[in-house]
Amino acid sequence: MFLQIKGLSKSFGALKAVSDVNMEVEEGERVAVIGPNGAGKTTFFNLLTGYLAPDSGEVTFKGRDITRLAPDRIVRRKVGRSFQIVNIYPEMSVFESIRMTLIASRQKSYRLFSSARKLFHGETGEILRKVGLAELADATGELLSHGDKKRLEIAMILATQSELILLDEPTAGMAPEEKSSTMALINELADREKLTLLFTEHDMSVVFSWAKRIAVMVLGRIIADGTPQEIRENSEVRKVYLGER
Amino acid sequence: MTGEDFVFQFLSGLTTAMIYFLIAAGLTLILGVLKMMNFAQGGIYMLGAYTAYSFMRLFGGSNFGFWMTLLMAPILVAVFFCLIELILLRWFYEKSALYTLLITYGVLIMTYDMARMIWGWIIKTAPMPPMFQRPVMIMGRFFPLYNVFLIFMGFFVFFLIWVVIHKTEWGKKMRAAADDREMTAALGINVPWIFTGVFGFGAWIAAIGGALVAPMAGLAADMGVEAGIIAFIVVVIAGLGSLPGALLAAFICGEVQAFGILVLPEMAIAFMYMVMVVVLIVRPWGLFGKPIVIK
Amino acid sequence: MWQTSKNLFSGARVWLLAAIVFLAMIPIFAPQMWLHLAAEIFIVSLYAMSLNMILGRAGLPSFGHACFYAVGAYTVAMFVMKLHVPLVLGMMAAPVVAAVFAVIIGYFSIRLTGIHFAILTMGFGQIVWAVAHKWYGFTGGDDGLTGIPIPSLIHGPIAFYYLALAILIACLIVIRIIQDSPFGQTIVAIRENRDRVTFSGLKVWHHLLLNFVIAGFFAGIAGTLLAILNRSAFPDFGYWTTSAAVVLMCILGGVGIFLGPILGAAIITALEHYISMYTYYWQMVLGFLIIILVVFMPGGICGFIDARLKKNKQ
Numbered sequence: 001m002f003l004q005i006k007g008l009s010k011s012f013g014a015l016k017a018v019s020d021v022n023m024e025v026e027e028g029e030r031v032a033v034i035g036p037n038g039a040g041k042t043t044f045f046n047l048l049t050g051y052l053a054p055d056s057g058e059v060t061f062k063g064r065d066i067t068r069l070a071p072d073r074i075v076r077r078k079v080g081r082s083f084q085i086v087n088i089y090p091e092m093s094v095f096e097s098i099r100m101t102l103i104a105s106r107q108k109s110y111r112l113f114s115s116a117r118k119l120f121h122g123e124t125g126e127i128l129r130k131v132g133l134a135e136l137a138d139a140t141g142e143l144l145s146h147g148d149k150k151r152l153e154i155a156m157i158l159a160t161q162s163e164l165i166l167l168d169e170p171t172a173g174m175a176p177e178e179k180s181s182t183m184a185l186i187n188e189l190a191d192r193e194k195l196t197l198l199f200t201e202h203d204m205s206v207v208f209s210w211a212k213r214i215a216v217m218v219l220g221r222i223i224a225d226g227t228p229q230e231i232r233e234n235s236e237v238r239k240v241y242l243g244e245r
Numbered sequence: 246m247t248g249e250d251f252v253f254q255f256l257s258g259l260t261t262a263m264i265y266f267l268i269a270a271g272l273t274l275i276l277g278v279l280k281m282m283n284f285a286q287g288g289i290y291m292l293g294a295y296t297a298y299s300f301m302r303l304f305g306g307s308n309f310g311f312w313m314t315l316l317m318a319p320i321l322v323a324v325f326f327c328l329i330e331l332i333l334l335r336w337f338y339e340k341s342a343l344y345t346l347l348i349t350y351g352v353l354i355m356t357y358d359m360a361r362m363i364w365g366w367i368i369k370t371a372p373m374p375p376m377f378q379r380p381v382m383i384m385g386r387f388f389p390l391y392n393v394f395l396i397f398m399g400f401f402v403f404f405l406i407w408v409v410i411h412k413t414e415w416g417k418k419m420r421a422a423a424d425d426r427e428m429t430a431a432l433g434i435n436v437p438w439i440f441t442g443v444f445g446f447g448a449w450i451a452a453i454g455g456a457l458v459a460p461m462a463g464l465a466a467d468m469g470v471e472a473g474i475i476a477f478i479v480v481v482i483a484g485l486g487s488l489p490g491a492l493l494a495a496f497i498c499g500e501v502q503a504f505g506i507l508v509l510p511e512m513a514i515a516f517m518y519m520v521m522v523v524v525l526i527v528r529p530w531g532l533f534g535k536p537i538v539i540k
Numbered sequence: 541m542w543q544t545s546k547n548l549f550s551g552a553r554v555w556l557l558a559a560i561v562f563l564a565m566i567p568i569f570a571p572q573m574w575l576h577l578a579a580e581i582f583i584v585s586l587y588a589m590s591l592n593m594i595l596g597r598a599g600l601p602s603f604g605h606a607c608f609y610a611v612g613a614y615t616v617a618m619f620v621m622k623l624h625v626p627l628v629l630g631m632m633a634a635p636v637v638a639a640v641f642a643v644i645i646g647y648f649s650i651r652l653t654g655i656h657f658a659i660l661t662m663g664f665g666q667i668v669w670a671v672a673h674k675w676y677g678f679t680g681g682d683d684g685l686t687g688i689p690i691p692s693l694i695h696g697p698i699a700f701y702y703l704a705l706a707i708l709i710a711c712l713i714v715i716r717i718i719q720d721s722p723f724g725q726t727i728v729a730i731r732e733n734r735d736r737v738t739f740s741g742l743k744v745w746h747h748l749l750l751n752f753v754i755a756g757f758f759a760g761i762a763g764t765l766l767a768i769l770n771r772s773a774f775p776d777f778g779y780w781t782t783s784a785a786v787v788l789m790c791i792l793g794g795v796g797i798f799l800g801p802i803l804g805a806a807i808i809t810a811l812e813h814y815i816s817m818y819t820y821y822w823q824m825v826l827g828f829l830i831i832i833l834v835v836f837m838p839g840g841i842c843g844f845i846d847a848r849l850k851k852n853k854q
Contacts, residue, residue: 525663
């Protein structure tokens with residue numbers, strides 16, 4: 001079992017943000033986590049990536065307990081994450097950003113007396129090609145378009161060699177064509193690099209086009225978990241989404 | 246240590262505490278509303294003292310003169326610094342805090358020479374008003390009446406500030422601007438003028454502090470340096486922007502000084518810094534501040 | 541304000557070499573007083589460069605850096621005068637002692653950012669100053685430790701000039717190497733986006749602490765030279781105004797340029813020296829200049845020039 005979540009719960013005062021969530025994910029799966037706003041999806045991701053500590057429950061990844069580890073250690077265990085609000089290095093170039101991430105993930109960050117410029121040249125180039133940012137290698141981070149920033153984020157996640165990737169609303173703020181191409185890129189990369197994906201999304205067309213499995217989270221609980229067809233026919237889900245587009 | 250000794254030291258510390266509070270209260274206000282660390286606060290205090298000195302001399306060191314000075318001198322200083330705020334500071338509130346830090350630092354060191362140019366380099370002493378020129382008997386020991394007055398003034402100023410902040414229209418606007426600058430401006434309130442007013446008020450308090458201290462100590466242009474740092478310490482221990490915190494923190498610092506002198510006279514000043522450092526390590530947001538996320 | 545300038549000093553190797561040769565030749569035709577001032581500028585430059593590792597590179601405003609400067613000075617003074625150890629050993633011990641102080645102070649300070657960091661570092665710096673100021677037995681109190689015996693080899697102004705210059709250049713080379721290293725990149729990345737660095741799998745505060753300690757180390761080296769220049773160590777070497785002054789120097793010169801702090805250090809040190817010759821009121825002039833600087837040239841002088849260059853290119 002690649003990722004196993006048992007009884008995960010987190011409350012903020014009286015608010016039960018995440019309530020007794022159980023989930024099992026196999027290697028290579030593409031799971032979408034959907035639900036209305038405020039359902040607890042981001043909290044859920046924060047718990048999985050060590051940003052928040054759960055009140056109770058267990059998260060096991062590749063057989064090892066990662067429940068209460070610090071975020072940096074979870075990343076080193078090869079669990080990566082992208083953020084809803086794009087989170088990149090504003091003044092570094094695309095090339096430098098990816099190289100920095102490689103420096104970090106290959107444990108070279110304490111090297112004081114070698115030149116950073118000479119490191120990971122080839123690998124950085126490779127990652128640039130994989131995400132299609134090769135022409136923008138020297139562009140400054142904050143000047144990139146929204147879509148390219150997302151690609152950069154994905155590139156950086158690739159650089160961390162993550163095997164399980166949590167994507168928080170990867171196509172947020174994009175036009176339909178961009179959504180398509182971004183999801184196509186993500187899936188292509190996932191196929192090629194043998195990644196397991198867990199992603200949240202609001203756009204139902206994206207979800208139903210790209211997810212092989214959907215989990216529905218409402219008020220912190222998973223109320224349904226299955227193939228897109230099963231979810232479409234699930235009466236509880238229809239109740240929740242009735243009236244919602 | 247006897248009971249009388251203790252009370253004496255305690256009152257001594259309380260006097261010091263009130264001086265610290267007067268210097269720091271203005272800074273707390275400015276920090277809380279303008280979110281600016283005003284390095285020049287010590288300089289304002291110093292100029293307040295010197296201005297009061299001149300006024301008191303003008304009135305021949307009389308009692309009447311003393312009260313007139315308290316009324317007029319701090320306002321003069323406050324107006325001066327309002328001008329500085331208008332010309333220099335108000336353009337930099339939105340930008341990185343480092344700008345206002347440096348500008349106020351520049352203003353601070355200019356105040357040193359300003360004082361020297363106007364009043365010269367020799368240490369001055371302001372005349373003690375005759376009505377206070379007698380001691381008071383407390384538990385069989387003589388304690389300066391002026392110090393008692395100072396302690397009362399400290400509480401009075403605290404009360405005054407509290408009333409202004411919580412019971413006046415202006416105070417309400419101040420608090421709104423402190424919480425949410427943009428929203429307050431969107432409601433049609435002229436935020437820049439509020440800020441100027443707060444800065445002036447904060448300067449006024451510091452100038453009053455200086456004026457009150459003038460008859461007690463020798464005036465030198467660099468009295469603002471140590472005062473400024475003490476204001477810093479008090480405000481930081483208090484929690485940036487907390488007025489009751491400032492009173493408590495000033496009290497702690499004053500008493501630590503007073504009793505620290507008995508234990509290790511040379512290290513008294515170090516004790517205050519140590520208190521600040523301990524507070525910052527254990528509770529970086531100060532005693533009354535809002536908790537900030539660490540790491 | 542934090543932006544690294546890539547235009548200025550690109551292809552600068554030739555310029556740097558020329559500058560070094562020029563500096564090396566100065567003692568031949570310059571009067572003694574200038575040599576003293578120049579040596580002081582070298583020392584303060586190193587001090588400023590060390591602060592910029594924290595201020596400019598890591599983006600943390602340290603207002604207590606003078607502490608390590610003073611510790612360096614006092615250590616060499618004490619080693620030579622109390623332990624009767626040769627000056628060279630004292631000079632080697634000083635930055636190590638400064639680094640130890642940096643570990644302790646950094647451990648507590650590095651958890652904070654912005655104004656809280658500024659105040660806590662200032663507080664620690666003031667504690668060290670207060671101890672140095674009051675402890676007559678150990679540190680000589682507010683008299684300081686005077687009369688450090690200096691070997692005749694570096695006694696004269698010309699010899700000391702070359703010593704200071706040599707140490708400055710050596711340190712600059714090391715600092716440059718560190719800044720260009722993967723570690724240096726990590727620090728810059730932390731400044732730009734801490735969370736991203738954490739999510740790349742690194743412990744941010746480990747790196748910041750190491751950076752802080754290295755900066756303290758170099759400040760300690762500057763402190764030893766200061767002690768030798770003055771033949772003494774004084775408590776005011778560690779007063780908060782010394783810390784504030786060096787922050788100013790970095791910002792004046794430009795925190796985003798490698799040699800920016802040196803420019804700032806040179807200008808302010810020379811200004812203090814010359815203004816005080818013409819007027820007693822040099823602080824007023826300095827204060828005024830600071831204000832002008834912040835208002836009109838927020839990127840520092842180098843930042844200003846850099847922006848001009850960018851404009852011209854367009």
